[in-house]
Amino acid sequence: MESIIHLITFEDDSTKVQLKAVLSSLAANVKTYSNEQAFLKYYFSSTKGAHKECIIINTKSSAAPSIALIKELNKLKNIIPIIIISGDSSIESCRNAFKSGAFEYLTRPLNVNELLNIVSESFLHYESEVEQFRTYISLKDKFGKLSNREKEVMEMILEGNTSKEAAEKLSLSPRTVEVHRSNMYTKLKIRSLPQLVQEYDFFKKYDLRAN
Known part of the structure; x- marks a missing residue:
């Protein structure tokens, strides 16, 4: 099963190319998006469960745009793990991110090995979520x-x-x-x-x- 990493960068971030190169070492297809709308266009057209996926939201400073996107995806019953990379290291932002449903919250300076390990963990988590979702749909059909x-x-x-x-x-x-x-x-x-x-x-x- 193909692995896909969705890298969303809200700001003009010079680290995007470097991040893509690092993430590609996981033998994953790294797709980049410059804004929320570009990613959501893909999200609505994709078949969930066809690939192992994770979402990385990369921002230079405030984590607010990342958290806003997570809340938007929550309305769509998203099960793809979301990893936030942010320059905002405040406890409040970290707490809000996890409360909103983030899989992990990383701050700069970024530890590359930690990032790669977390992405690998997120793929395993996603496979488990997909299996649970399929079980839920099957049971919903039966009880219905x-x-x-x-x-x-x-x-x-x-x-x-x-x-x-x-x-x-x-x-x-x-x-x-x-x-x-x-x-x-x-x-x-x-x-x-x-x-x-x-x-x-x-x-x-x-x-x-x-x-």
Whole structure:
């Protein structure tokens, strides 16, 4: 799988050529962008998960433009790791960057080996994020196939209710609850309650994080 590094430089930075040369040592395709719009044009047209990717936002001074772009990408449910290189070494900027979702925040003078190690780590992180995202989409599709009544029965089961208890609370017969439970297991392609708990917990946690 091809590795792509997106290098975004908001300011006229003489280090851009040097950075590209350094990053190319990772056998990665380094794409450069001079502004947010140029990168977003690529972002909207690309197929997520087709490559290992990371984003490096390079600014001479203030980290504000970098953080603003991260927030913009967050609205798009971005999962590509974002590394900020900035001349702003203040604790506040660093804290704001991580709070916004930055993968790493580096300040000048830049340690080249540290940068290369972090980029390599970001590729591994991205692969993990892609796998989790695909699992989430698959589970979202599965849970979306359940009828409202099947969802009610599922929630009762997940709360620890027996079929009899669920039947009483839903004003149904135990037999009807068992039928809904069987249909639910079939639609979700699960074989046991522990599997249901594991998949549902993953789905809800990821859904909460994504939204």
